[in-house]
Structures are given as C-alpha cells and as structure tokens.
Amino acid sequence: MDFNHTEERRMLADSLRRTLARGADWATLAELGVLGALFTEDEGGFGGQGFDIAVVFEELGRAGSPLPVVEAGLAGGLLADCGQAELVEQIIAGTLRPAFAHGEPGLRYDHGPIRTRYEDGRLTGRKSVVEGAEGADLLVVTALENGDTVRLFTVAPDAPGVTLYTTPSLNGGSVSEITFDGAAATPIGGHMGLVENRIEAATLAVCADALGAMETARDMTLDYLRTRKQFGIVIGKFQALQHRMADVAIEIEQARSAVINLAGHLHADALARDRHASAAKNMVGRVARLVAEEAIQMHGGIAMTEEYALAPVSRRLIAVDHRYGDEDWHLERFIRLSA
Amino acid sequence: MDLNYTPDELAFRDEVRAFIKDNLPADIARRVGSGEPLTKADMDLWHSRLNAKGWLAGSWPREFGGQSWTAVQKHIFEEEYAAAHAPRIVPFGVAMLGPVLQAFGSKAQQDYYLPRILSGEDWWCQGYSEPGAGSDLASLKTRAVRDGDHYVVNGQKTWTTLGQFANKIFCLVRTSTEGKPQEGISFLLIDMDTPGIEVRPIILIDGVHEVNEVWFTDVRVPVENLVGKENEGWTYAKYLLTHERTGIAGVGFATAALDSLKRIARTEMNHGRPLIEDPHFAARLARIEIELMAMATTNLRVVAGAAEGKAPGAESSMLKVKGSILRQQINDLARRAVGPWAVPFVSEDLEGNIYHPGPEYSARVANSYLNNRKISIYGGSNEVQRGIITKAILGL
Numbered sequence: 001m002d003f004n005h006t007e008e009r010r011m012l013a014d015s016l017r018r019t020l021a022r023g024a025d026w027a028t029l030a031e032l033g034v035l036g037a038l039f040t041e042d043e044g045g046f047g048g049q050g051f052d053i054a055v056v057f058e059e060l061g062r063a064g065s066p067l068p069v070v071e072a073g074l075a076g077g078l079l080a081d082c083g084q085a086e087l088v089e090q091i092i093a094g095t096l097r098p099a100f101a102h103g104e105p106g107l108r109y110d111h112g113p114i115r116t117r118y119e120d121g122r123l124t125g126r127k128s129v130v131e132g133a134e135g136a137d138l139l140v141v142t143a144l145e146n147g148d149t150v151r152l153f154t155v156a157p158d159a160p161g162v163t164l165y166t167t168p169s170l171n172g173g174s175v176s177e178i179t180f181d182g183a184a185a186t187p188i189g190g191h192m193g194l195v196e197n198r199i200e201a202a203t204l205a206v207c208a209d210a211l212g213a214m215e216t217a218r219d220m221t222l223d224y225l226r227t228r229k230q231f232g233i234v235i236g237k238f239q240a241l242q243h244r245m246a247d248v249a250i251e252i253e254q255a256r257s258a259v260i261n262l263a264g265h266l267h268a269d270a271l272a273r274d275r276h277a278s279a280a281k282n283m284v285g286r287v288a289r290l291v292a293e294e295a296i297q298m299h300g301g302i303a304m305t306e307e308y309a310l311a312p313v314s315r316r317l318i319a320v321d322h323r324y325g326d327e328d329w330h331l332e333r334f335i336r337l338s339a
Numbered sequence: 340m341d342l343n344y345t346p347d348e349l350a351f352r353d354e355v356r357a358f359i360k361d362n363l364p365a366d367i368a369r370r371v372g373s374g375e376p377l378t379k380a381d382m383d384l385w386h387s388r389l390n391a392k393g394w395l396a397g398s399w400p401r402e403f404g405g406q407s408w409t410a411v412q413k414h415i416f417e418e419e420y421a422a423a424h425a426p427r428i429v430p431f432g433v434a435m436l437g438p439v440l441q442a443f444g445s446k447a448q449q450d451y452y453l454p455r456i457l458s459g460e461d462w463w464c465q466g467y468s469e470p471g472a473g474s475d476l477a478s479l480k481t482r483a484v485r486d487g488d489h490y491v492v493n494g495q496k497t498w499t500t501l502g503q504f505a506n507k508i509f510c511l512v513r514t515s516t517e518g519k520p521q522e523g524i525s526f527l528l529i530d531m532d533t534p535g536i537e538v539r540p541i542i543l544i545d546g547v548h549e550v551n552e553v554w555f556t557d558v559r560v561p562v563e564n565l566v567g568k569e570n571e572g573w574t575y576a577k578y579l580l581t582h583e584r585t586g587i588a589g590v591g592f593a594t595a596a597l598d599s600l601k602r603i604a605r606t607e608m609n610h611g612r613p614l615i616e617d618p619h620f621a622a623r624l625a626r627i628e629i630e631l632m633a634m635a636t637t638n639l640r641v642v643a644g645a646a647e648g649k650a651p652g653a654e655s656s657m658l659k660v661k662g663s664i665l666r667q668q669i670n671d672l673a674r675r676a677v678g679p680w681a682v683p684f685v686s687e688d689l690e691g692n693i694y695h696p697g698p699e700y701s702a703r704v705a706n707s708y709l710n711n712r713k714i715s716i717y718g719g720s721n722e723v724q725r726g727i728i729t730k731a732i733l734g735l
C-alpha cells in the first residue's frame with residue numbers, strides 16, 4: 001500500500017502549482033507538460049493514467065484556471081483513439097487546442113441519443129453547453145452516420161455553416177451553443193464506446209479539479225476565520241463555526257478518497273471503473289456544494305461580492321455538479337451498476 | 340384549535356387576490372418569477388398602485404395613512420402578493436423606518452416623512468452595517484459630532500441595499516464612546532444629496548449591482564434629523580429588529596418559488612420523461628414541500644400569537660433560520676432541475692440585455708441560487724439567530 005504519488009507526478013504538481021499561482025497561458029501549460037501528462041506513451045505523451053489526470057487537474061482547480069484543459073484532453077483522447085497521431089502531437093506541443101462537441105439540447109446529462117447528422121460530407125444539428133469551444137482550433141463532433149451509428153468528425157470552428165453562441169460559464173471559462181448547418185466535416189471513425197471511455201476520464205478530471213478548488217475555498221475560509229474579528233475576538237473562536245469547519249475538513253478528505261478510488265480504477269474493467277466514477281462524482285458534487293455554501297456562510301457578506309477572490313471559487317464548485325452528470329444522475333447509475 | 344381563516348379573513352384574501360390580478364403588470368410578474376432584477380421604475384410603479392389602494396403600508400395605523408391591518412391580514416397580504424410574483428415591497432421606508440418614526444419620531448418628523456414614504460417621494464436605504472461592524476453591529480464607528488445646529492458625520496457604511504436608488508438614508512452613528520458600545524449610538528436621518536456623501540457600487544456574486552458602500556466625509560446633518568434621543572439609537576434599532584417580523588419566514592416567497600420549481604420540473608426532460616417523474620428528483624421535491632407545509636403552520640402559530648398581542652420575540656429567529664434554509668433549498672433544487680442550463684452564466688450587459696441559450700425559466704436559476712445565499716447572512720446571520728434561540732428560548 002502506498003498513497004504517495006510518484007516523484008515525477010509530485011514534481012509536475014509542484015511546478016504546476018508554482019506556475020499557475022503566477023498565471024499561465026496555454027503555451028506555458030504545454031511547456032510544463034500538462035498536456036503530455038494526459039496522454040499515454042503509446043499516444044505520444046508520458047502519462048495518461050488516472051493519477052496523472054488527478055494530479056494535473058487538482059492543481060488547475062486549486063488555482064482556479066479558466067483554461068479548457070478538460071475539453072482539450074477529452075477531444076485529444078478521442079483523436080488519439082481514432083489514430084490522429086499528428087493532431088495529438090500538436091495538442092501535446094500546445095499548438096492545437098481542440099474542444100469536444102457532444103451534448104445536445106434535451107439530453108440533460110445522458111450521453112445520447114445523438115441527433116446531429118452527417119450526410120454527404122456535411123454536418124447538421126445543434127450541440128449544447130459546449131465548454132471551451134470559443135477560440136478552439138478544432139472541434140471534435142459526434143454525429144449519426146447513415147442515420148444510425150454515432151461516429152466522430154472534425155470540423156473547423158470557423159468553417160461556413162458553423163455558428164457559435166458563446167456565454168461566460170459558471171465554471172469560469174466559456175460555453176457555446178453550436179449550430180451546424182451543412183458544415184463541411186472530416187470523418188475520423190470511432191464509436192460511442194470510445195466516447196464513454198473518455199467521458200469517464202473527463203469525469204475524473206472534473207472531480208480532481210473540484211478537489212483543488214475545495215481546498216482553496218477551505219484555506220481561504222480558514223484564513224478569514226483566523227483574522228476577521230467580531231465581538232472583540234476572531235470569529236474562528238466561535239465553536240459554532242469551528243465545528244462546521246471541522247465537518248468541511250472531514251468531507252474534503254472523504255472526497256479525496258473517492259477521487260483516489262476513481263483514479264486507481266480508471267483503466268480497470270468498465271463496471272468497476274463506472275461504479276467508481278459514479279461514486280466519486282456523486283460524492284464530489286455533494287461535497288463541492290457543501291464547501292461552497294459553508295465557505296460563503298462562514299465568511300458572511302464579504303463572500304457575496306464579486307470582488308472577493310472566493311466568488312469564482314464558489315461558482316466553480318457549484319458548477320461541478322452540472323458537468324458530466326450531477327449527483328442524482330450518478331446515484332442512479334451507481335444503483336444500476338450495483339444491482 | 341381551528342386551522343381555518345374566518346369568513347372575514349377569507350373575504351380579505353379574495354379581495355387581495357383580485358386586486359393583484361387586476362393591477363400587477365404581467366411583465367413585472369414574469370421577471371420577478373424568473374429572478375431578473377427589477378428597475379427602479381418597476382418598483383415605483385408597483386408601490387404607487389399599492390399606495391393608491393391604501394395597501395402599501397397596510398399594517399401602519401390608520402392615523403398614519405395605513406389600514407391598521409391585523410397580523411393575520413398582513414400575513415394574508417404577504418402570502419398572496421408573493422405567490423403572485425409581485426415585487427417585494429422595498430422594506431426600508433415602509434417596514435423599517437415607518438414603524439420607528441411612528442414609535443419614536445417627533446410629530447414634525449412623522450408629518451413630514453411618513454407621507455413621503457407612501458407617495459414614493461422618498462426612497463430610503465438602511466445604513467447600519469460597516470466593514471468592521473456586521474454581526475457585532477454595536478461596534479460601529481461612523482461618527483457624528485455635534486457642531487452648532489448640525490451633526491458632522493464621518494465614516495463608512497456598507498452593504499447598503501439599493502442605495503443607488505435612494506435619496507435618503509437612515510443611519511446608526513456613534514455619538515459617544517463612553518459606557519457600553521450600545522449606549523453611544525444615535526439614529527440619524529440623512530439626505531443623500533448632502534455634500535460629502537459618496538455611493539460606490541458593490542457587484543454581487545451573481546453579477547448584479549444590488550448593494551453599495553456609502554462614504555461620509557464631513558457630512559452636515561441638521562440636528563432636527565435625529566430620531567428620538569441622542570445615544571438611544573440602539574433601542575430604536577432593536578425595536579425595528581423585533582417589530583413586524585411575521586413576514587420573516589418568507590413562506591409566501593417560498594411557495595411562489597416552489598411553484599416555479601414545479602413548473603420547471605414538469606417541463607425539463609430527464610431520460611425522455613418529465614423530470615418531475617424522476618424518483619430521486621421527486622423525493623427531493625417532496626421533502627421540501629413537507630417542510631414548507633409545516634413551516635406555513637409554524638409561521639401562522641407565531642402570527643396568531645402576535646394577533647393575541649404577544650410581541651414576536653425569539654420565535655422570529657426560528658422562522659428566520661428555517662425560512663431562509665428552506666428558500667435556499669428551493670433555489671438549490673431549481674438550479675439542479677435545469678441541469679446543464681445552469682452552466683451558461685449570464686448577467687445583464689450594459690444595455691440591460693440578457694442572452695441565455697436555455698429555456699427562459701433556466702436563464703437566472705444559477706444567479707438566483709447564488710444571490711439568495713445572502714438570506715442566511717443578512718438581517719442577523721443564522722448563526723446569530725441560533726445564538727438568540729439558545730439564550731432567549733432555551734435558556735442555555
């Protein structure tokens with residue numbers, strides 16, 4: 001039994017933490033090896049294991065990075081699955097940032113049925129709440145070929161027939177509604193099974209990101225409890241707050257264990273993996289909300305303001321439950337898989 | 340024990356319902372229902388319609404232009420207008436300052452200010468909190484020093500809700516540093532146009548400009564703007580905090596929010612079925628409704644007590660704690676209900692336009708959820724309320 005990360009992963013985490021604290025752009029992330037860590041050696045990277053993903057995203061979450069790395073990893077993974085080695089090489093080098101356009105209006109958190117169609121070299125349909133599409137170099141899109149089989153396609157976001165409606169995201173980046181109106185697309189093969197695999201990896205990424213963000217919220221709240229005075233003493237001396245803070249700390253440890261369970265089973269058989277994914281996402285969704293709400297409440301009014309640095313952290317934590325399946329979606333799947 | 344309203348009360352309820360139906364513009368109700376911020380013009384319009392009917396301050400005594408409503412009537416009115424998605428009556432003039440002036444103001448202050456609250460000529464905001472004085476309000480530092488016929492005020496207030504619309508602010512200021520902190524506080528009425536006042540916006544976590552900082556630099560306030568006696572402002576402020584608190588549970592708001600939530604859950608689809616049929620979601624919804632049904636009666640028990648002349652005291656702390664949590668849970672469930680549509684996070688652009696890609700009901704649920712985290716913080720945080728319950732009710 002060993003719950004320590006390897007030396008390489010620790011070093012990556014440390015340098016990532018230091019660099020992100022100063023602010024990092026896409027090229028810097030690539031230089032640090034963040035993108036390479038998301039791919040296996042076979043795929044041209046140097047990681048790709050559950051714990052590589054966990055380490056990287058925990059730091060991105062801790063720093064509150066708005067960069068769409070989850071989406072690039074997900075889209076890039078699918079490109080790797082489809083043998084697009086050259087594109088993957090560019091992703092790892094940081095010169096190509098792809099996004100993954102899959103969800104559609106009305107699907108909620110389900111992975112299908114997909115209705116976007118591919119016919120005669122062109123895509124028609126709408127993709128919904130696509131993260132990181134704005135400014136992406138390439139869209140990896142799921143669509144029905146011959147009206148019945150889900151396949152993968154690549155599309156240039158600025159191609160004629162592609163329209164993006166972009167808004168800010170609760171998570172800190174941006175999300176787009178994308179309509180394809182006879183947009184020229186390149187078929188790259190693939191199938192739903194590959195999409196499902198990569199979504200489980202993305203779920204791990206979101207959970208690890210949340211863990212980092214939770215620790216940031218916890219630390220900010222602790223700092224505040226140690227410095228804010230009311231009634232002549234620091235508010236951290238009020239037992240009502242101390243016990244709540246203790247509960248927050250306990251729950252974060254539980255969430256960390258659930259994330260470790262998932263990271264350790266990401267490449268196990270699909271049943272074990274999916275059970276752990278749903279266990280982790282259900283728990284992380286719950287704990288992220290608890291941490292956000294308690295952090296706000298224990299701060300008082302200051303945490304309600306946009307100017308205070310907790311605001312984007314709280315929103316990021318609340319967004320966790322809306323990405324890749326919420327608490328109930330995963331509870332339901334966990335029950336189904338455990339039957 | 341009789342759980343029913345009297346025939347007179349029922350008739351009053353029908354009258355309120357009919358009035359709201361005929362007078363509340365549909366567009367305003369829609370925006371209240373979906374959590375969009377209202378303009379000053381919207382709020383002024385609703386106030387003036389209520390005032391024309393004599394209902395803006397129905398629970399004020401008749402001598403001051405009210406209807407002398409009983410606690411039960413006031414309760415019925417609040418329930419009905421909240422359920423109809425009418426805008427909240429801005430509380431600062433009507434619910435806060437009015438009763439203080441009626442109890443402690445001079446005749447001249449009553450004659451001058453009370454009609455102006457009703458007519459909408461004056462828009463009041465509340466200047467209590469300061470950066471260093473939140474829960475510990477008595478530690479406030481904004482100073483008022485007597486200089487001839489004036490007080491000269493220096494300091495800073497914060498969290499001033501809708502101060503950007505206000506032409507007047509009532510403030511707690513320090514007039515003495517002797518004795519206990521509570522003993523050196525006075526209650527001052529200040530014109531926002533006085534030189535030396537600066538209002539700075541605070542944007543909240545949902546992107547909305549709802550509160551402000553108000554800075555005072557050598558602001559000269561005529562001494563006749565002092566309410567009651569110097570150094571006794573704390574008593575008036577506390578009166579205000581325990582007076583007329585039957586609406587504090589927000590049962591009407593919760594009922595309206597639950598209605599909206601059910602509408603969302605009937606429309607949103609989950610695995611191709613309406614979300615409301617999903618057993619996990621249905622269970623969450625049912626638990627909240629069960630709480631709300633009990634809450635409505637808990638609230639009525641306090642209202643009935645008030646009607647018998649018992650001043651609602653520490654019980655209002657119970658209503659505040661439970662009522663705020665319940666409303667926050669409903670907001671939380673609404674956010675969950677819209678699924679991925681909670682992720683596009685939009686507040687108004689500078690032209691006041693809002694673009695959200697999802698169904699209209701989804702546009703502001705995340706914003707409303709975030710915004711309503713405030714209700715367990717302001718007006719005495721839930722921790723402070725629990726402290727009151729442990730001491731005043733439980734005697735610990």
Ligand SMILES: Cc1cc2nc3c(=O)[nH]c(=O)nc-3n(C[C@H](O)[C@H](O)[C@H](O)COP(=O)(O)OP(=O)(O)OC[C@H]3O[C@@H](n4cnc5c(N)ncnc54)[C@H](O)[C@@H]3O)c2cc1C
Nearest residue numbers: 238297298300301467468473474498500713717718720722
């Ligand atoms: C949106 C909004 C609108 C507002 N509008 C107004 C307004 O119009 N006018 C106005 O004057 N004020 C207004 N307020 C201020 C509000 O009343 C204060 O935020 C509130 O009193 C809490 O003070 P604080 O924010 O300084 O938190 P603090 O008092 O610093 O509290 C921080 C934390 O410590 C806890 N705490 C404090 N004391 C104790 C204790 N003894 N035991 C246990 N826990 C404790 C609190 O519960 C909280 O969790 C508004 C606030 C908000 C957020």
